[in-house]
Amino acid sequence: MSGILDIVYAEYNYWIYVTLMMIGFYAMIAKKNLIKKVIGANIFQTAIFLFYISLSDVTGGTAPILMGGHGGEHAADVIYTNPVPHVLILTAIVVAVSTTAVALALIIRIYNEYxxxxxxxIRAARRELQPEFSEHARQKSVAEVSEQ
Amino acid sequence: MIGFDLIAPHLPVLTVVVPLIAGFLTPIIGWIDRRLPWYWVVLAMFVVLLIAGNNLVTVINSGTIQYKLGGWDPPFGIEYVIDLLNGFVCLIIAFIAFMVSIYSKESVKKEVPGKTTPFYAVFLLLITGLMGMTITGDIFNFYVFLEISSLTAYALIAMGDRGDGVVASFNYLIMGTVAASFILLGIGYLYAVTGTLNMADMQNILPGVYESKVVLAALAFFMVGFSIKVGLFPLHSWLPDAYTHAPSTASALIAGLMTKVGAYAMIRFMFGVFTPDFVINTTQMTNILAWAAALAIIVGSVLAIAQSDIKRMLAYSSISQIGYILLGVGLANMIGMEGGLLHLLNHALMKCALFLVAGAIFYKTGIRNLYQFKGLGKKMPVTTTVFLIAALSMIGVPGTVGFTSKWYLALGSVDAGQWIFVFVILLSSLLNIVYFWRIFDNIWFGHPHEIENIKRDEAPLTMLVPMVILAVLCVFFGFFAYYPVHYVIEPLSEALLGLGGVLSR
Incomplete structure (x- = not known):
């Protein structure tokens, strides 16, 4: 038992991100409510952000700002965390926010419609409102033509 | 031409920058006069077409173009690379977008009344996203452009049929978000093992770490993500609704381009980020892809037969046609690869023409149910002739583009010793005849009683011209497939399969 716990503890950040991701993925697929789907998408994306951020950490590293910079001498032996994933994730967060915004705008229009x-x-309402292209309508139009 | 000398070195990046700037200026242009955005879009797309054409000619003549954004050297800064593959795809995008933009004038005015300016702004941003995805040599930059193109596609689809369009757009958004997140995760995995984001650099580093399970996981995430994006069979559920309920113009654009760029991205990641040997031999990924594609070809064709809405039928037919492209890639031999890449061009021409025809018929008559098309052959002779040519091409009648690529694919299957794929191609062609024949039958032979009273009532000229050009090209490349094959596709297939050539540097 303790063996498994050790494995989990040694890389707990990855376990957290995988768990969160699965929660989000489940919500996107299984939930019937559209808002919950969007929340699921957000959890899913946030889990990936956490993965990137935990990836960039270097043991004993400090924030990636030049030590002793600004005219002074650069300290050579300082360990910095990797700044690249942080920057990538800033971009990905913007993308996630815009996706959410578009999704919510669509949801408002869906709500107004149905x-x-x-x-x-919604599916039931669509079936009722749009018989135009259904199999029933096709047979009706075929029947109309054959009557002529 | 002093000005041109200044611009010339920046032409690669201008394919992305021109539609981007034009897109953001569209609201101002539309605010001045509501009729202007159409002229503006056509102008912008024409400029992009010239630039893309120029880029491809430069690549053919003098090899790969590398453009360093902001002057940063490649592994650190973002780099745009144009080789034969994306030069070719860029030209397809620019050409189809130019045709669709000409066509859009009357159609958009009717189908999205009062929203033409936002429609055109989003249209240009979609082109920006697709161009960026194609042209970039940096995988994170690729992800950002992927999301730009996806978000704009959601917006375009939502402008379609009231209610249905929005629901289709929302479903696409959920699927698209899953796909993009998988791709983002794959990028993260690759970054974790290689420490670089540049595609060429990554391809050099990756062979050393192929033992790692992380690389395998990344490949799996990419393949699933792109399969959703291109609508490969089991993951296609978003595609029919989205194509059916979008405005006609947007349908033509999205059907003609979105899935092609997805297929391009799949090819680029398989052969330009991972190495051909890894995807073909080590992981057997191309083999899996070929079987999935064969399944998609059959299922797409069968489902298309069951449809009565013409746009939905074309959407299912798209699913099967995407199968052809990926089958060619999956065969992973010279001839098969040539067939797949040729089908990338051919399917863009044919499917775009078919969707434009469906839009023109809807514009004139308001009908999308193909059982009500009776007498259309007399009412709209030019439009229906275009339909005939494009549909015959889809079936693969000799003398049209569909035949050349299917021929190459069949030869490739024989070459690979997979006779079952030859059978699949033949069966699918027969199924194509079945579902297109219903429409031919209704258009020309299903005479209603008042056939004498049907007046000729053709679609407006702005709609006819692009459709006719696409139909002519369908026949032209059917007879002269030599030009694209000799100049682009042959050297490209060699390079992709690692037989030496342009892609490796």
Missing amino acids: GSLDEDV
Whole structure:
């Protein structure tokens, strides 16, 4: 038992990100409510951000700002954390925010149209509202033509 | 031409910058006069077409172009690389987008009334995203452009059919977010093992760490992510709704380009980030891809037969056609690869023409149910002739583009010793005849009683011209497939399969 715990503890950051990711993924696929799907997407993306951030950490590293910079002599033996993933994630956060914004805008329009955010209700409403291209309509149009 | 000398070294980046700037200026242009955005978009797309054409000619004549953004050297800064592969794809994007932009004038005015200016702004941003995805040599930059193109595609689809369009867009958004997140995760994995984001640099470093399971996981994430993006069979559920309910112009653009760029990205990551030997022999990824593609070809064709909405039928047909492209890539021999890459061009031409025809018919009659198309052959002779040519090309009648690429694919399958794929291609062609024949039958032979009273009522000229050009090209490249094959596709296939050539530096 302690063996497994040791494995989990040694790389607990990865375990956390995988767990979060699966929670988000589950919500995106299984939840019927559209808002919950968007929340799931956010958790999913945040989990990936955490993965990138924990990736960039270097044991004993400090913030990636030049020590003794600004005219002074650069300290050569300082260990810095990797700044690149942080920068990447700043960009990815912006992308995630815009995705969420678009999703919420779509949800508002869906709600105005169907009066519900539940997937099943929307599907039922669509089937009722749009018989135009359904199999029933096709047979009807075929029947109309053959009558002539 | 003093000015041109100043611009010439920056032409690679201008393929992305021109539509970007033009996109952000569109609201101002539209504020001055609501009729202007169309002229503005056509102008911008024409400029992009010239630049993309010039880039490809430069690549053919003098080899790969590298452009360092901001003057930073490649492994550290972002680099744009144009080789034959993305020069070719860029030209397809620019050409299709130019055609669609000409076509869009009347269609957009009717289908998205009052929102033409935002439509055109988003249109240009979509082109920015697709161009950026294609041209960049940096995988994180690639991800950002991927999201730009996805977000703008969601917006375009949501402008379509009231209600349905929005729901389709939302479903696409959820699927697209999963795909993009998988790709982001894959990029993270590769960065973790190589410490670089530059594609060429990564390709040099990766062979040393192929033992690592992280690299395998990254490859799996990329393949699943791109499979969602291109709508490969089991992951295609977003595609039919999105294509059906988008405005006609957006359908043509998205069907013609989005999946092609996804397929390009798949090829680029398989052969330009990982090495051919790794994907072909070590992991058997191309083999898996070929079988998945064969499945997609059959299932897409069968599902297309069941549809009565023409746009939905074309969407399912897209799923099967994407299968052709990926089958060619999956065969991983010279001829198969040539067929797949040729089909990238051919399918963009054919499918774009078909969606434009569907849009023109919808514009004139408001009908999308193909059982109500009776008498259209007399009412809209030019439009339906374009449809005939593009559909025959889709079936693969000799003398059209569809035949050349299917021929190459069949030869490639024989070459690989996979006779079952030859059978799949033949079967799918037969199924294509079945679902297109229903439409031919209705358009020309299903005469309603008042056939004498049908007046000729053709679509406006701005719609006809691009459709006719695409149809002519469908036939032209059917007879003269030599030009793209000789100048681009042959050297490209050699390079991709690691037989020496442009991609490796």
